[in-house]
Amino acid sequence: MASPVNPEGSRPVTELPSAEASEAVHGHEVSEGTTEVAAHGGEGGGLPQFRVEYWGGQIIWLLILFTILYALLSRVFIPRLRAALDQRENTISGALIAARAVQAEADAQAEAARAEVAEARARASRTATDAKAAVEAERSRRATAEEAKLSQYLAQAEDRIRTGRDQAMTNVRQIAVETAEVLTEKLSGRPAASDEITTALAAQGSR
Amino acid sequence: MADPIHQFEVSKIVDLPDIPIGGGRTIDMAFTNSTLAMTVAAGLIVLLMAVVTAKPAVVPGRVQSVGEMLFGIVDNLTHNLIGPEGRAFSPFVLTLFLFILAMNMLGLFLVFTATSQLAVTAALGVMTILLVIGVGFARHGLGFLKLFVPSGVPWPVLFLVVPIEVVAFLLRPVTLALRLFGNMMGGHVALKVFAGFVVSLGGLAAGGGLGWLGIPGAALALSGVVALTALEFLVAFLQAFVFAVLTTIYLNDVVNIGHH
Numbered sequence: 369m370a371s372p373v374n375p376e377g378s379r380p381v382t383e384l385p386s387a388e389a390s391e392a393v394h395g396h397e398v399s400e401g402t403t404e405v406a407a408h409g410g411e412g413g414g415l416p417q418f419r420v421e422y423w424g425g426q427i428i429w430l431l432i433l434f435t436i437l438y439a440l441l442s443r444v445f446i447p448r449l450r451a452a453l454d455q456r457e458n459t460i461s462g463a464l465i466a467a468r469a470v471q472a473e474a475d476a477q478a479e480a481a482r483a484e485v486a487e488a489r490a491r492a493s494r495t496a497t498d499a500k501a502a503v504e505a506e507r508s509r510r511a512t513a514e515e516a517k518l519s520q521y522l523a524q525a526e527d528r529i530r531t532g533r534d535q536a537m538t539n540v541r542q543i544a545v546e547t548a549e550v551l552t553e554k555l556s557g558r559p560a561a562s563d564e565i566t567t568a569l570a571a572q573g574s575r
Numbered sequence: 576m577a578d579p580i581h582q583f584e585v586s587k588i589v590d591l592p593d594i595p596i597g598g599g600r601t602i603d604m605a606f607t608n609s610t611l612a613m614t615v616a617a618g619l620i621v622l623l624m625a626v627v628t629a630k631p632a633v634v635p636g637r638v639q640s641v642g643e644m645l646f647g648i649v650d651n652l653t654h655n656l657i658g659p660e661g662r663a664f665s666p667f668v669l670t671l672f673l674f675i676l677a678m679n680m681l682g683l684f685l686v687f688t689a690t691s692q693l694a695v696t697a698a699l700g701v702m703t704i705l706l707v708i709g710v711g712f713a714r715h716g717l718g719f720l721k722l723f724v725p726s727g728v729p730w731p732v733l734f735l736v737v738p739i740e741v742v743a744f745l746l747r748p749v750t751l752a753l754r755l756f757g758n759m760m761g762g763h764v765a766l767k768v769f770a771g772f773v774v775s776l777g778g779l780a781a782g783g784g785l786g787w788l789g790i791p792g793a794a795l796a797l798s799g800v801v802a803l804t805a806l807e808f809l810v811a812f813l814q815a816f817v818f819a820v821l822t823t824i825y826l827n828d829v830v831n832i833g834h835h
Contacts, residue, residue, distance in 0.1 A: 415580060417760070422585040422609065423694040424602030428594075429610040430689075430698050433617045437674055442666030445624040449646050452631030452639075459633045 544569055579767035583691055583760065585609050612689040616677035645673065649819060656820075657827045664826050667706065671699065672819035679759060679811035683804065690814075691759040693752065700748035700755075703822050707747075711829035721832055747825060751818060758814045762807045769803060772796035 545565055552560035585607045593601035627642025635643060649669040653661035675690055682688025689695050711719035723740040724733060773796045779789035 415760075416583045416585060417691065417693040417756070419585075420694075421603060422605075422607060424594075424596075425604050425607065426585070426609050426613075426689075426692060426694040427698040428602060428604065429606075430613055430695055431702070433613050434670060434674060434699075434702070437617050437620060438666060438670045440621055441624065441670050441673075445628050446646070446666055446669065448628035448631065449643060452628065452635075453643065455631070456633050456635075 541569065579764045579771065582686065582688075582763060582767060585692070608687045609689050609692055609695070612678060612681055612685065612687045613695070615685070616674060616681050616689065619681070620673045620677050645669075645676075648672075648816070652820060652823050653826075656823045657830050660830055661823070661827070664823070668819050668822055668826075671703070671822055672815050675699070675755065675818050676812060676815035679815055680808075682759060682763065683807055683811060688759050688763055690755055691763055693756045696752040696756040696759075697748070699818070700750075700752035703751060703825065704748040707822075707825045707829050710826060711832070714830060715832055718832065719829060722828060747821075751821060755814050755818055758810055762803070762810055766800060766803050766807065769796050769799045773800065 545562065548565045548569065549560055549562065552565065587605040587607050588611060589606040591604045591606055593603050595601050623638070623642060627639050632639060646665075646669060649672050650662065650665050653665045653668055655661075657664065678689040678695070682691065708719075711722065715721070723737050723744065725736060725740065728736055773793045776789035776793035776796060779786045780793065
Protein backbone atom coordinates (compact mmCIF):
# COMPACT_ATOMS: atom_id res chain seq x y z
CA MET A 369 0.00 0.00 0.00
CA ALA A 370 2.11 2.87 1.25
CA SER A 371 5.23 3.53 -0.67
CA PRO A 372 8.49 3.20 1.19
CA VAL A 373 9.73 6.11 3.25
CA ASN A 374 9.83 9.27 1.18
CA PRO A 375 11.60 12.49 1.76
CA GLU A 376 9.08 15.04 2.99
CA GLY A 377 9.41 17.47 0.14
CA SER A 378 8.93 15.15 -2.76
CA ARG A 379 6.33 12.99 -1.12
CA PRO A 380 3.22 14.18 -2.91
CA VAL A 381 4.75 13.45 -6.29
CA THR A 382 6.40 10.17 -5.47
CA GLU A 383 3.47 9.01 -3.35
CA LEU A 384 1.48 8.19 -6.42
CA PRO A 385 3.65 5.66 -8.13
CA SER A 386 1.06 3.03 -8.71
CA ALA A 387 -1.43 5.41 -10.29
CA GLU A 388 1.22 7.01 -12.46
CA ALA A 389 2.62 3.69 -13.40
CA SER A 390 -0.77 2.50 -14.48
CA GLU A 391 -1.26 5.73 -16.38
CA ALA A 392 2.03 5.11 -18.04
CA VAL A 393 0.77 1.73 -19.16
CA HIS A 394 -2.26 3.54 -20.57
CA GLY A 395 0.08 5.72 -22.50
CA HIS A 396 -2.48 6.97 -24.94
CA GLU A 397 -4.74 8.19 -22.18
CA VAL A 398 -2.13 10.30 -20.55
CA SER A 399 -0.98 11.83 -23.77
CA GLU A 400 -4.45 12.55 -25.05
CA GLY A 401 -6.05 13.66 -21.81
CA THR A 402 -4.05 16.83 -21.53
CA THR A 403 -6.20 18.27 -18.76
CA GLU A 404 -5.52 15.25 -16.63
CA VAL A 405 -1.85 15.60 -17.11
CA ALA A 406 -2.09 19.26 -16.25
CA ALA A 407 -4.04 18.49 -13.16
CA HIS A 408 -1.46 15.93 -12.25
CA GLY A 409 1.57 18.03 -12.67
CA GLY A 410 0.07 21.33 -11.67
CA GLU A 411 -1.11 20.27 -8.26
CA GLY A 412 1.83 18.04 -7.69
CA GLY A 413 -0.49 15.19 -6.82
CA GLY A 414 -2.78 17.19 -4.53
CA LEU A 415 -5.86 15.39 -3.36
CA PRO A 416 -6.38 12.13 -5.23
CA GLN A 417 -10.09 12.98 -5.42
CA PHE A 418 -9.40 15.91 -7.75
CA ARG A 419 -7.61 13.79 -10.30
CA VAL A 420 -10.26 13.24 -12.88
CA GLU A 421 -8.94 10.23 -14.75
CA TYR A 422 -11.01 7.91 -12.53
CA TRP A 423 -14.06 10.13 -12.38
CA GLY A 424 -15.78 8.72 -15.42
CA GLY A 425 -15.37 5.14 -14.32
CA GLN A 426 -16.46 5.84 -10.78
CA ILE A 427 -19.51 7.80 -11.90
CA ILE A 428 -20.62 5.18 -14.37
CA TRP A 429 -20.11 2.37 -11.89
CA LEU A 430 -22.01 4.40 -9.31
CA LEU A 431 -24.89 4.94 -11.71
CA ILE A 432 -25.00 1.24 -12.60
CA LEU A 433 -24.99 0.18 -8.97
CA PHE A 434 -27.50 2.85 -8.01
CA THR A 435 -29.84 1.77 -10.78
CA ILE A 436 -29.62 -1.88 -9.76
CA LEU A 437 -30.15 -0.96 -6.15
CA TYR A 438 -33.07 1.31 -6.96
CA ALA A 439 -34.71 -1.34 -9.12
CA LEU A 440 -34.33 -4.00 -6.45
CA LEU A 441 -35.53 -1.76 -3.66
CA SER A 442 -38.50 -0.28 -5.49
CA ARG A 443 -39.62 -3.50 -7.21
CA VAL A 444 -38.83 -6.15 -4.66
CA PHE A 445 -37.88 -5.02 -1.22
CA ILE A 446 -40.11 -2.02 -0.57
CA PRO A 447 -43.28 -3.82 -1.67
CA ARG A 448 -42.31 -6.70 0.60
CA LEU A 449 -41.63 -4.30 3.47
CA ARG A 450 -44.90 -2.52 2.91
CA ALA A 451 -46.70 -5.85 2.75
CA ALA A 452 -45.10 -6.89 6.03
CA LEU A 453 -45.99 -3.58 7.64
CA ASP A 454 -49.54 -3.72 6.31
CA GLN A 455 -49.88 -7.27 7.52
CA ARG A 456 -48.72 -6.20 10.95
CA GLU A 457 -51.18 -3.33 10.98
CA ASN A 458 -53.97 -5.65 9.89
CA THR A 459 -53.01 -8.19 12.51
CA ILE A 460 -52.98 -5.57 15.21
CA SER A 461 -56.26 -4.01 14.18
CA GLY A 462 -57.77 -7.49 13.75
CA ALA A 463 -56.60 -8.45 17.20
CA LEU A 464 -58.04 -5.22 18.56
CA ILE A 465 -61.38 -5.87 16.90
CA ALA A 466 -61.38 -9.45 18.18
CA ALA A 467 -60.48 -8.26 21.65
CA ARG A 468 -63.27 -5.71 21.54
CA ALA A 469 -65.72 -8.41 20.40
CA VAL A 470 -64.61 -10.69 23.21
CA GLN A 471 -64.96 -7.82 25.65
CA ALA A 472 -68.47 -7.11 24.40
CA GLU A 473 -69.34 -10.79 24.64
CA ALA A 474 -68.00 -10.93 28.18
CA ASP A 475 -70.02 -7.84 29.04
CA ALA A 476 -73.14 -9.43 27.58
CA GLN A 477 -72.49 -12.62 29.46
CA ALA A 478 -71.96 -10.73 32.67
CA GLU A 479 -75.18 -8.87 32.03
CA ALA A 480 -77.01 -12.14 31.35
CA ALA A 481 -75.58 -13.67 34.49
CA ARG A 482 -76.64 -10.67 36.49
CA ALA A 483 -80.16 -10.89 35.06
CA GLU A 484 -80.23 -14.60 35.79
CA VAL A 485 -79.16 -14.02 39.36
CA ALA A 486 -81.79 -11.35 39.78
CA GLU A 487 -84.41 -13.64 38.32
CA ALA A 488 -83.34 -16.51 40.54
CA ARG A 489 -83.48 -14.26 43.54
CA ALA A 490 -86.96 -13.10 42.57
CA ARG A 491 -88.03 -16.70 42.05
CA ALA A 492 -86.60 -17.71 45.39
CA SER A 493 -88.32 -14.91 47.22
CA ARG A 494 -91.53 -15.71 45.42
CA THR A 495 -91.22 -19.35 46.41
CA ALA A 496 -90.56 -18.31 49.98
CA THR A 497 -93.60 -16.05 49.95
CA ASP A 498 -95.72 -18.81 48.44
CA ALA A 499 -94.51 -21.31 51.00
CA LYS A 500 -95.20 -18.87 53.78
CA ALA A 501 -98.68 -18.22 52.43
CA ALA A 502 -99.33 -21.95 52.07
CA VAL A 503 -98.16 -22.61 55.60
CA GLU A 504 -100.28 -19.73 56.83
CA ALA A 505 -103.32 -21.04 54.97
CA GLU A 506 -102.75 -24.56 56.29
CA ARG A 507 -102.34 -23.23 59.78
CA SER A 508 -105.50 -21.15 59.63
CA ARG A 509 -107.37 -24.05 58.05
CA ARG A 510 -106.31 -26.32 60.86
CA ALA A 511 -107.08 -23.69 63.43
CA THR A 512 -110.53 -23.30 61.99
CA ALA A 513 -111.10 -27.00 61.96
CA GLU A 514 -109.81 -27.30 65.51
CA GLU A 515 -112.02 -24.43 66.58
CA ALA A 516 -115.02 -26.01 64.94
CA LYS A 517 -114.29 -29.27 66.70
CA LEU A 518 -113.84 -27.52 69.97
CA SER A 519 -117.03 -25.55 69.63
CA GLN A 520 -118.79 -28.77 68.72
CA TYR A 521 -117.47 -30.37 71.85
CA LEU A 522 -118.50 -27.32 73.75
CA ALA A 523 -122.00 -27.48 72.34
CA GLN A 524 -122.26 -31.16 73.13
CA ALA A 525 -121.04 -30.54 76.62
CA GLU A 526 -123.51 -27.74 77.09
CA ASP A 527 -126.24 -30.00 75.78
CA ARG A 528 -125.26 -32.65 78.19
CA ILE A 529 -125.20 -30.19 81.05
CA ARG A 530 -128.56 -28.80 80.03
CA THR A 531 -130.00 -32.30 79.77
CA GLY A 532 -128.59 -33.25 83.11
CA ARG A 533 -129.93 -30.09 84.70
CA ASP A 534 -133.31 -30.53 83.17
CA GLN A 535 -133.35 -34.07 84.35
CA ALA A 536 -132.26 -32.97 87.76
CA MET A 537 -134.95 -30.31 87.81
CA THR A 538 -137.51 -32.92 86.82
CA ASN A 539 -136.27 -35.22 89.52
CA VAL A 540 -136.46 -32.36 92.00
CA ARG A 541 -140.08 -31.64 90.98
CA GLN A 542 -140.82 -35.32 91.25
CA ILE A 543 -139.30 -35.40 94.71
CA ALA A 544 -141.22 -32.26 95.65
CA VAL A 545 -144.49 -33.81 94.43
CA GLU A 546 -143.84 -36.98 96.30
CA THR A 547 -142.79 -35.10 99.40
CA ALA A 548 -145.86 -32.90 99.13
CA GLU A 549 -148.11 -35.98 98.73
CA VAL A 550 -146.57 -37.68 101.74
CA LEU A 551 -146.74 -34.50 103.84
CA THR A 552 -150.28 -33.79 102.78
CA GLU A 553 -151.32 -37.36 103.51
CA LYS A 554 -149.74 -37.25 106.91
CA LEU A 555 -151.21 -33.93 107.73
CA SER A 556 -154.67 -34.44 106.31
CA GLY A 557 -154.90 -38.11 106.53
CA ARG A 558 -156.05 -38.47 102.99
CA PRO A 559 -154.21 -38.68 99.86
CA ALA A 560 -153.92 -35.42 98.10
CA ALA A 561 -154.93 -34.93 94.56
CA SER A 562 -151.80 -34.94 92.57
CA ASP A 563 -153.04 -32.26 90.20
CA GLU A 564 -153.61 -29.83 93.08
CA ILE A 565 -150.11 -30.40 94.26
CA THR A 566 -148.78 -29.86 90.80
CA THR A 567 -150.68 -26.58 90.51
CA ALA A 568 -149.46 -25.48 93.89
CA LEU A 569 -145.95 -26.34 93.01
CA ALA A 570 -146.24 -24.53 89.73
CA ALA A 571 -147.47 -21.49 91.66
CA GLN A 572 -144.63 -21.94 94.06
CA GLY A 573 -142.14 -22.45 91.28
CA SER A 574 -143.27 -19.35 89.47
CA ARG A 575 -142.79 -17.15 92.52
CA MET B 576 4.13 6.95 8.75
CA ALA B 577 1.54 6.62 6.05
CA ASP B 578 0.34 9.69 4.29
CA PRO B 579 -3.17 10.57 5.53
CA ILE B 580 -4.14 11.34 1.95
CA HIS B 581 -2.99 8.01 0.64
CA GLN B 582 -6.23 6.30 1.69
CA PHE B 583 -8.13 8.27 -0.95
CA GLU B 584 -5.94 6.97 -3.75
CA VAL B 585 -7.94 5.17 -6.41
CA SER B 586 -6.16 2.13 -7.76
CA LYS B 587 -7.17 -0.42 -10.31
CA ILE B 588 -8.00 -3.93 -9.27
CA VAL B 589 -9.18 -5.33 -12.58
CA ASP B 590 -8.62 -3.35 -15.73
CA LEU B 591 -11.66 -3.42 -17.95
CA PRO B 592 -11.88 -2.08 -21.49
CA ASP B 593 -12.22 1.68 -21.79
CA ILE B 594 -15.39 3.13 -23.23
CA PRO B 595 -14.80 5.63 -26.00
CA ILE B 596 -16.94 8.74 -25.66
CA GLY B 597 -15.96 10.42 -28.86
CA GLY B 598 -13.36 13.03 -29.61
CA GLY B 599 -10.68 10.46 -28.97
CA ARG B 600 -11.48 10.49 -25.29
CA THR B 601 -12.31 7.42 -23.30
CA ILE B 602 -13.75 6.54 -19.93
CA ASP B 603 -11.58 4.20 -17.93
CA MET B 604 -14.00 1.53 -16.78
CA ALA B 605 -11.43 -0.25 -14.64
CA PHE B 606 -12.76 -1.96 -11.57
CA THR B 607 -11.05 0.09 -8.88
CA ASN B 608 -10.97 -0.06 -5.11
CA SER B 609 -13.60 2.69 -5.20
CA THR B 610 -15.82 0.55 -7.40
CA LEU B 611 -15.19 -2.37 -5.10
CA ALA B 612 -16.28 -0.36 -2.06
CA MET B 613 -19.45 0.75 -3.85
CA THR B 614 -20.21 -2.79 -4.96
CA VAL B 615 -19.69 -4.22 -1.50
CA ALA B 616 -21.93 -1.50 -0.08
CA ALA B 617 -24.66 -2.22 -2.60
CA GLY B 618 -24.26 -5.95 -2.02
CA LEU B 619 -24.59 -5.52 1.72
CA ILE B 620 -27.78 -3.50 1.27
CA VAL B 621 -29.25 -6.17 -0.97
CA LEU B 622 -28.21 -8.83 1.53
CA LEU B 623 -29.71 -6.93 4.45
CA MET B 624 -32.95 -6.30 2.62
CA ALA B 625 -33.15 -9.90 1.45
CA VAL B 626 -32.73 -11.11 5.03
CA VAL B 627 -35.19 -8.52 6.34
CA THR B 628 -37.90 -9.35 3.86
CA ALA B 629 -37.24 -13.08 3.47
CA LYS B 630 -39.56 -14.24 6.20
CA PRO B 631 -41.40 -11.18 7.44
CA ALA B 632 -42.75 -11.93 10.89
CA VAL B 633 -45.61 -10.03 12.41
CA VAL B 634 -43.48 -9.61 15.49
CA PRO B 635 -40.15 -8.59 13.97
CA GLY B 636 -36.81 -9.99 15.01
CA ARG B 637 -33.72 -7.86 15.41
CA VAL B 638 -32.59 -7.77 11.80
CA GLN B 639 -36.12 -7.22 10.58
CA SER B 640 -36.54 -4.36 13.06
CA VAL B 641 -33.39 -2.69 11.76
CA GLY B 642 -34.50 -2.99 8.15
CA GLU B 643 -38.00 -1.77 8.92
CA MET B 644 -36.62 1.07 11.01
CA LEU B 645 -34.37 2.26 8.16
CA PHE B 646 -37.28 2.06 5.75
CA GLY B 647 -39.56 3.71 8.29
CA ILE B 648 -37.17 6.64 8.71
CA VAL B 649 -37.25 7.39 4.99
CA ASP B 650 -40.91 6.61 4.49
CA ASN B 651 -41.96 8.88 7.34
CA LEU B 652 -39.56 11.53 6.10
CA THR B 653 -41.05 11.67 2.61
CA HIS B 654 -44.57 11.43 3.94
CA ASN B 655 -44.13 14.13 6.56
CA LEU B 656 -42.23 16.57 4.37
CA ILE B 657 -43.94 16.12 1.02
CA GLY B 658 -47.35 14.79 2.03
CA PRO B 659 -49.35 11.84 0.75
CA GLU B 660 -47.65 12.05 -2.66
CA GLY B 661 -44.30 11.75 -0.96
CA ARG B 662 -44.46 7.97 -0.70
CA ALA B 663 -43.78 7.80 -4.42
CA PHE B 664 -40.30 9.15 -3.74
CA SER B 665 -39.55 6.76 -0.92
CA PRO B 666 -37.70 4.26 -3.13
CA PHE B 667 -35.34 6.91 -4.51
CA VAL B 668 -34.66 8.53 -1.17
CA LEU B 669 -34.27 5.14 0.48
CA THR B 670 -31.79 4.05 -2.16
CA LEU B 671 -29.80 7.24 -1.67
CA PHE B 672 -29.92 6.95 2.09
CA LEU B 673 -28.97 3.29 2.30
CA PHE B 674 -26.28 3.55 -0.36
CA ILE B 675 -24.61 6.55 1.26
CA LEU B 676 -24.99 5.04 4.72
CA ALA B 677 -23.47 1.75 3.58
CA MET B 678 -20.54 3.47 1.83
CA ASN B 679 -19.93 5.71 4.86
CA MET B 680 -20.04 2.80 7.27
CA LEU B 681 -17.85 0.59 5.11
CA GLY B 682 -15.25 3.34 5.15
CA LEU B 683 -14.96 2.82 8.89
CA PHE B 684 -14.46 -0.93 8.57
CA LEU B 685 -12.56 -1.29 5.31
CA VAL B 686 -9.72 0.73 3.87
CA PHE B 687 -11.63 2.74 1.32
CA THR B 688 -14.49 5.22 1.65
CA ALA B 689 -16.34 5.66 -1.60
CA THR B 690 -18.17 8.73 -0.31
CA SER B 691 -14.85 10.49 0.26
CA GLN B 692 -14.49 10.55 -3.52
CA LEU B 693 -15.75 13.82 -4.94
CA ALA B 694 -16.73 11.99 -8.14
CA VAL B 695 -19.13 9.81 -6.20
CA THR B 696 -20.73 12.56 -4.12
CA ALA B 697 -20.92 14.87 -7.10
CA ALA B 698 -22.64 12.18 -9.14
CA LEU B 699 -25.13 11.64 -6.33
CA GLY B 700 -25.74 15.38 -6.01
CA VAL B 701 -26.20 15.91 -9.73
CA MET B 702 -28.46 12.88 -9.97
CA THR B 703 -30.61 14.28 -7.18
CA ILE B 704 -30.94 17.72 -8.67
CA LEU B 705 -31.68 16.29 -12.11
CA LEU B 706 -34.48 14.27 -10.56
CA VAL B 707 -35.75 17.39 -8.81
CA ILE B 708 -35.76 19.34 -12.06
CA GLY B 709 -37.36 16.43 -13.91
CA VAL B 710 -40.10 16.07 -11.32
CA GLY B 711 -40.64 19.83 -11.37
CA PHE B 712 -41.15 19.99 -15.12
CA ALA B 713 -43.16 16.77 -15.22
CA ARG B 714 -45.58 18.02 -12.59
CA HIS B 715 -45.86 21.70 -13.39
CA GLY B 716 -44.44 22.17 -16.89
CA LEU B 717 -43.15 25.69 -17.16
CA GLY B 718 -44.89 26.43 -13.89
CA PHE B 719 -41.81 24.87 -12.38
CA LEU B 720 -40.04 28.16 -13.03
CA LYS B 721 -42.30 29.78 -10.45
CA LEU B 722 -39.96 28.17 -7.97
CA PHE B 723 -37.56 31.00 -8.69
CA VAL B 724 -40.17 33.73 -8.31
CA PRO B 725 -41.16 34.07 -4.69
CA SER B 726 -44.73 35.29 -4.28
CA GLY B 727 -45.49 38.52 -2.48
CA VAL B 728 -42.34 40.26 -3.64
CA PRO B 729 -42.71 43.64 -5.40
CA TRP B 730 -41.70 43.27 -9.04
CA PRO B 731 -38.69 45.58 -9.06
CA VAL B 732 -37.11 43.45 -6.37
CA LEU B 733 -37.61 40.37 -8.53
CA PHE B 734 -34.74 41.52 -10.76
CA LEU B 735 -32.54 40.96 -7.75
CA VAL B 736 -34.30 38.00 -6.18
CA VAL B 737 -34.74 35.75 -9.20
CA PRO B 738 -31.04 35.47 -10.06
CA ILE B 739 -30.29 34.80 -6.41
CA GLU B 740 -32.90 32.06 -6.34
CA VAL B 741 -31.54 30.51 -9.53
CA VAL B 742 -28.00 30.54 -8.23
CA ALA B 743 -29.12 29.14 -4.90
CA PHE B 744 -30.94 26.36 -6.70
CA LEU B 745 -27.95 25.53 -8.85
CA LEU B 746 -25.72 25.48 -5.79
CA ARG B 747 -27.82 22.76 -4.20
CA PRO B 748 -26.06 19.82 -5.85
CA VAL B 749 -22.73 21.47 -5.16
CA THR B 750 -23.47 21.78 -1.47
CA LEU B 751 -24.89 18.28 -1.36
CA ALA B 752 -21.74 16.88 -2.93
CA LEU B 753 -19.24 18.98 -1.01
CA ARG B 754 -20.92 18.47 2.37
CA LEU B 755 -20.76 14.72 2.14
CA PHE B 756 -17.34 14.67 0.53
CA GLY B 757 -15.87 17.11 3.04
CA ASN B 758 -17.31 15.38 6.06
CA MET B 759 -16.14 11.96 5.06
CA MET B 760 -12.72 13.01 3.88
CA GLY B 761 -12.14 15.30 6.85
CA GLY B 762 -13.07 12.62 9.33
CA HIS B 763 -10.82 10.05 7.76
CA VAL B 764 -7.88 12.44 7.46
CA ALA B 765 -8.26 13.37 11.12
CA LEU B 766 -8.40 9.71 12.09
CA LYS B 767 -5.29 8.94 10.08
CA VAL B 768 -3.38 11.92 11.46
CA PHE B 769 -4.15 11.00 15.05
CA ALA B 770 -3.29 7.38 14.38
CA GLY B 771 -0.04 8.57 12.84
CA PHE B 772 0.75 10.48 16.04
CA VAL B 773 0.36 7.29 18.00
CA VAL B 774 2.90 5.54 15.82
CA SER B 775 5.44 8.35 15.60
CA LEU B 776 5.28 9.19 19.32
CA GLY B 777 5.53 5.51 20.14
CA GLY B 778 8.56 5.29 17.88
CA LEU B 779 10.06 8.23 19.73
CA ALA B 780 9.57 6.39 23.01
CA ALA B 781 11.11 3.25 21.58
CA GLY B 782 14.20 5.33 20.73
CA GLY B 783 15.06 5.51 24.44
CA GLY B 784 16.40 8.45 26.43
CA LEU B 785 13.99 11.29 26.89
CA GLY B 786 11.80 9.65 24.28
CA TRP B 787 9.58 8.16 26.98
CA LEU B 788 7.93 11.56 27.07
CA GLY B 789 6.23 10.48 23.88
CA ILE B 790 4.20 7.80 25.67
CA PRO B 791 1.62 10.11 27.27
CA GLY B 792 1.30 11.89 23.96
CA ALA B 793 0.76 8.61 22.17
CA ALA B 794 -1.85 7.61 24.74
CA LEU B 795 -3.61 10.92 24.26
CA ALA B 796 -3.58 10.49 20.51
CA LEU B 797 -4.89 6.95 20.85
CA SER B 798 -7.81 8.08 22.98
CA GLY B 799 -8.36 10.77 20.36
CA VAL B 800 -8.57 8.08 17.68
CA VAL B 801 -11.09 6.11 19.71
CA ALA B 802 -13.22 9.18 20.33
CA LEU B 803 -12.99 10.25 16.69
CA THR B 804 -14.00 6.78 15.53
CA ALA B 805 -17.12 6.97 17.65
CA LEU B 806 -17.79 10.43 16.26
CA GLU B 807 -17.25 9.16 12.72
CA PHE B 808 -19.95 6.53 13.17
CA LEU B 809 -22.32 9.32 14.13
CA VAL B 810 -21.17 11.42 11.19
CA ALA B 811 -21.55 8.48 8.82
CA PHE B 812 -25.18 8.06 9.79
CA LEU B 813 -25.87 11.75 10.08
CA GLN B 814 -24.48 12.65 6.66
CA ALA B 815 -26.51 9.92 4.98
CA PHE B 816 -29.57 11.19 6.83
CA VAL B 817 -28.84 14.82 5.97
CA PHE B 818 -28.45 13.92 2.31
CA ALA B 819 -31.80 12.11 2.41
CA VAL B 820 -33.53 14.96 4.25
CA LEU B 821 -32.21 17.62 1.88
CA THR B 822 -33.17 15.53 -1.13
CA THR B 823 -36.68 15.23 0.29
CA ILE B 824 -36.84 18.95 0.96
CA TYR B 825 -35.73 19.75 -2.57
CA LEU B 826 -38.31 17.33 -3.93
CA ASN B 827 -40.95 18.91 -1.73
CA ASP B 828 -40.08 22.32 -3.18
CA VAL B 829 -40.96 21.18 -6.66
CA VAL B 830 -43.86 18.88 -5.76
CA ASN B 831 -45.62 21.57 -3.74
CA ILE B 832 -44.56 24.70 -5.56
CA GLY B 833 -45.77 27.85 -3.82
CA HIS B 834 -46.72 26.09 -0.63
CA HIS B 835 -43.49 26.80 1.15
